[in-house]
Amino acid sequence: MELTLEILDKTHIRSDFDCGHPALDNYIKAQASQDVKRDISVCYVLSDNPKKVVAGFYTLSSHSIPLADLPEELGKKLPKSYKDIPTALLGRLAVSNEYKGNRLGEMLLLDALNRCADLSDSIGTLAVIVDPIDEKAVSFYEAYGFINLPDSERMFITIKTIKASKAT
C-alpha cells in the first residue's frame, strides 16, 4: 500500500468504496464533491496509489452547538452571554472494507483532530463533534477520548484534550 492523504478531487476513484454503511458509501460516491464545491465541508481522502482508489475519508465543517447542550461542568466555565459555542464537525469518517484493520481509521481520526487543533489557533473552536453511526462507532470514538454530549447521541472531544494528548 502506498497511501496519500489529500483533499478530494475528481482524480480519486470512489466507485468501489464500501465501508458497510450505504449512507457513507453513497456520500463519498455522490455527494462529497458537491458539498466541497458549495463550501459546506472539506473531504480528506486517503487514497491508494497509483490508481488513487479511495481507501478512507473524513469530512470537516465549521459548526456550533448551543451552550446549554454542553455538560454542566464544561458549560459553567463559559460566559453565559454566548448562546452558541464554536466547534468543528467531523461529519463523516469511514474506511473501505478491504482496507480495514490497518489502523487507517485511526490515522484519519488523528489527522482530523490534529487539523482541528491547529485551526483552533486561528479560529476559536472549543471542541470537535461527531455523530457516531452505530454502537461500534461509539466504542471507536470512546477509545480516542470522545465523550457523550448529554441527552443526545452526539459525542465530543475538547481542543484542550486533543492538544494535551499531542503534548504527551
Ligand SMILES: CC(C)(COP(=O)(O)OP(=O)(O)OC[C@H]1O[C@@H](n2cnc3c(N)ncnc32)[C@H](O)[C@@H]1OP(=O)(O)O)[C@@H](O)C(=O)NCCC(=O)NCCS
Ligand atoms: C470505524 C472505522 C473507521 C475504523 O477503521 P479501521 O481502519 O478498520 O480501524 P483501525 O485499524 O484504525 O483500528 C483502530 C482501533 O479501533 C478499533 N476499531 C476498528 N473498527 C472499529 C469499530 N467499527 N468499532 C469499534 N472499534 C473499532 C480497532 O480494534 C483498533 O483498536 P485497538 O487500538 O484496540 O487495536 C471503520 O471500521 C469504518 O469505516 N466503519 C464503518 C463506518 C464508521 O463506523 N465510521 C465511524 C463513525 S461514523
